[in-house]
Amino acid sequence: MPARKAGFAMIAALVALTSACSDTPPAPDAATPAPAPSNAAPAGKPGSLALQVEEVTGGLTHGWDIGFLPDGKALVTQRPGKIALVSGLQPGATATEVKADFSDLFVEHESGLLGLVVHPDFAQSRRFTTCQNYKQGETPTDVRLITWTLSADGTSAQRVQTLLTGMPVNPNGRHSGCRPTLAEDGALLVGTGDAADNPDVPQDRTNLGGKVLRIDLNTGEGLPDNPFASSANANERRVYTYGHRNVQGVAVRTGTGQVFVSEHGPTNFDELSLVKAGGNYGWDPSQGGTVDEYDESVPMTDLERFPDAVPQAWTSGKTTEAPSGATFLTGPQWGDLDGRMVLAALRGQKLLVFTMDGPGAVTDVYLPPEFNAEFGRLRGVRTGPDGALYVTTSTGTDDKLLRVTLA
Secondary structure, three states: OOOOOHHHEOOOOOOOOOOOOOOOOOOHHHHOOOOOOOOOOOOOOHHHHOEEEEEEEEEEOOEEEEEEOOOOOEEEEEOOOEEEEEOOOOOOOOEEEEEOOOOOEOOOOOOOEEEEEEOOOHHHHOEEEEEEEEEEOOEEEEEEEEEEEEOOOOOEEEEEEEEEEEEOOOOOOOOOOOEEEEOOOOOEEEEOEOOOOOOOHHHOOOOOOOOEEEEOOOOOOEOOOOOOOOOOOHHHHHEEEEOOOEEEEEEEEOOOOEEEEEEOOOOOOOEEEEOOOOOEOOOOOOOOOOOOOOOOOOOOOOOOOOOOOOOOOEEOOOOOOOEEEEEEOOOHHHHHHOOOEEEEEOOOOEEEEEEEOOOOOEEEEEOOHHHOOOOOOEEEEEEOOOOOEEEEEOOOOOEEEEEEEEO
16 A cells, blocks of 8 residues: 655644544543644644633534524434434523434444434425434435424424435444535535445445535435536436545535535545545545455555545544544634634544635644543534534533634
């Protein structure tokens, strides 16, 4: 396997851990705070960079994603199969369970109830869409998108549409993805996992695994300006990028048309990438179709096999962070952090804050000390309507929804 250049490893000073894709808690020594990387933002302005972290609510179980409602409330998906309605976005809010039928939810390790997107017309339609693992009887079948209607009083949700089926599933739950996010043009972007089973999946554009999909929020169909829109295969028409391993975060950079995705690497070499329509991101555990087993020894972005593959914007190198949700901070209330991208780390138990130049190249990485293993595993990050950053923890016991602002 080709060696990665040392310059890519922006946080190589952190201690390497054992697996980027595992959703099991890290070993006790993994919680030890690590030093900031040498390319972190200047430490000479601690006042402008200090964060205030407040608990909005607790009592959650593996909080996965956050959706903001127009009345100031929020929905939080929890991987075991629960949706919480949070009464507000300030500290002291209450979380009540939304009654919903999850009897066909497949929950195993990394699988379960995953990403969430609230529809832009929610005030009229009361609709939101979740991404979840599905089973028939006791047999895991696929990962799918389900659209729901929230009752007027917020106490229950009813299924109204199965928006998309057929994203691959592994019986052990590995590499389920799955982060739906609305682009600025209204398209639904969905980052998916390759299920870590059939090695051909990431490079097969007729398979929905290991992809970024770009679909219609109301129909689940591929959009007419997608890169493979002329394909005779409906799945390929939905594909925006391919050759991914396990996409966990999708972040839209306001006003630029740029989208970044984060994904788990094999053991280490986690990646952050700029999305380019039709791009191949170079993950191929089939070694060009020459092996039948899922070979994780291949490079995360194999530029030897795929010279035209899109190179990553950042890699963790020999450090395992297990990146999850991602979002951009926007607005003058963020001071020096305005316009930076925030990435949550599960295994790394931290937030990583990236500065990008105009074309999307990463120029520095800052690790806020307020999150140095202080809150455990971090899963979802979304920017709220008030401009604050909201973060879910994913330890499995009394997980939190946190509100983060500049101190």
